[in-house]
Amino acid sequence: MTLQETFPTRTAPARRTRRLSFRRILMGGRIGDLGRFPRYLAFALVGGTLIWAPITGYLRTAPLTFKSGTSLILPGSGASASMNLNGIGQASSYANSAFSSNSVSPTETYKRLIGADRILEAAARSMGLDRKAFGKPRIDLVDQTSLIHLEITGGTAEEAQARGEALLEAFFAELDALRADEQATREDSGLAAIADYRNSVASTRSDIARLQEETGLVSADQYDAIVEATRLLDSRVQDLAAALQDKTQSVAALEASLGIPADAAAATLKLFADAEYAALMEEVALHAADLAKARSQFGEGHPKVQAARAAHAGATGAALLRAEAVTGLTPGQLQKLDLAPEGARADLLAELVRMDAERAGAAREHETLSARLAEERARQQALAGPAARLQDLQRDFTVAEAVFASAIARTQSTKSDVYASYPLVQVLENPSLPDRPSSPNRKLAIAAGGAATMMMMLGLLLGWMRSAVIGRLINAPKDPA
Known part of the structure; x- marks a missing residue:
């Protein structure tokens, strides 16, 4: 069946020629009709030129570019x-x-x-x-x-x-x-x-320097040392008081036993240690013996008795004058002296004098340390307030110094932390050295041109065969459903 039989027409020849031309353009001709080949060849040449001319111009004129990667x-x-x-x-x-x-x-x-x-x-x-x-x-x-x-x-x-x-x-x-x-x-x-x-x-x-200058207190430790020294001094004064009381009682007991005060015992020992006084006392003893002998033989009015009494009185007066010169005591005070410091009694008198000297030394030491204790207590009370103030200032200074040093250390340590905000x-x-240009890409351009040429040839082939394809589609049996 031909196309004319399939599509019969009853129009005039001129009008039918126009329909045949339109239908031929739309439907195409027979596959074996080689009369259409020049037209398809012209389309192929024009299409190939339109495809390959820009590609060729691009490949010939585009500058070479190289791409470096990092x-x-x-x-x-x-x-x-x-x-x-x-x-x-x-x-x-x-x-x-x-x-x-x-x-x-x-x-x-x-x-x-x-x-x-x-x-x-x-x-x-x-x-x-x-x-x-x-x-x-x-x-x-x-x-x-x-x-x-x-x-x-x-x-x-x-x-x-x-x-x-x-x-x-x-x-x-x-x-x-x-x-x-x-x-x-x-x-x-x-x-x-x-x-x-x-x-x-x-x-x-x-503030610390000013307080130290005003009070003479260097540190709170110094005040603690003053408190401790005062405590030790107080303990020592109490011990001295007890020792002084003991020595005083011992001296009083020995004085009561000897019946002579300690100063009189000292004067007695001093007096009988004097050689001249001892010689005078021996002479007094001799005259006393002569007086006693004369009295035993004669009466009080006898010239020998009177001569012996006068000699004895003269020796006694000389001894008293020497005693006054040695001891510095008055005749009344000399009567309190022990005029028989011999044997064990002399040792007891010496012991009394020694104990009284120790008592006097202990009393003087106790008096001195008591005065010093009073001064230290007054000083301790006066420095109590400044010591507390100084301790507070030193604590504030330690804190301020630690904060200051920590701030400097923190500032210095942050210098090593350079990657905190901008990481490493x-x-x-490293930037590569390309061995071939990245543009123009010849292979890609040729592949694109080849693909476009193949698509164009496929389109021309379909155009050449469209009559048979359309006829087959039209005459295809319809589905009875």
Whole structure:
């Protein structure tokens, strides 16, 4: 069956010619009709020209570009530092891991920082280029890793690598500048606090010095030493009082036994130690013997008795005068002396004198130490208030000094924590030196042209066969359902 039999027409020949031309354009001709081949060949040539001319022009005129790749990595562990200060305390610093916060991504931060205009301008300036000529790098973040991949293009392989190196150098220089600015800002913010701490320490030290100068009290320990010394002195005075009382009772008992006071016993021993007095007493004894002998033979009025009495009286007067000269006592006081210090009685008199001397020494020592104890107690009471004030000031000074030293140590320790806000980043892969240009991609362009040519040829083939395909579709049996 032909197309004319399938689609009969009753129109005029001229009108039928127009319908046949329209239907031929729409439906096509027979597969074996080679008269259509020139038209299809012309379409193929024109289509091939439209496909391959731009590709060929692009491959011939496009400048060569080379792409250099770089990889950066951010270590995920934190860092800590500790410093022990003898007599002050401990200063420590700790930097959390860069990935410990879910709200801040360091890789995303560094991605924006690498693409910042000032970094690109610095990199371009280092190569003697302007910002536009340097280009903009392509930055990719590798999922589930801390890697940052950079790609930058250049006219030659060496230029692309040099641009990558310049970009890295500008990036790390900017990181160092940001970290230094952060450290300077933190240090400046801490200087005011450190100045306040220094003024507090100086003010407290000045108050301590003034109080020490006014009271002579160096420290609270000195006041504690004064209290302890006063306590020991009080105990010693009490012991001396007891010893003095014991010696006084012993002297009184011996005086009662001998029937002579201690000063008289001392004068007696002094007197009978004098050789001249002893000689006079011997002479008195001789005259007393002569007087007694004369009285036994003669009466009181006998000249011999009177002569013996006169001799005895003269010797006695001389002995009294010598006793007065030696002891410095009056005749009435001399009568209280023991005129028979011989044998054991002399030893007892000497013991009485010794015990009285010890009692007098103990009394003098007790008097001196009692006066000193009174002075120390008065001084202790006068220094009680200043000692408490000094202790408070020294405690305040210790606290202020510890806070001041801790602030300085903390300021110094934070200088080692340079990666707190800007984490450590390392170059995992240096800028590569490409061995082939990345653009234009000849293989991709040829593959795209070949694919377009195949699609065009497939379209022409379908156009050549459309009549048979359409007829088959029209005559296909319909589904009775």
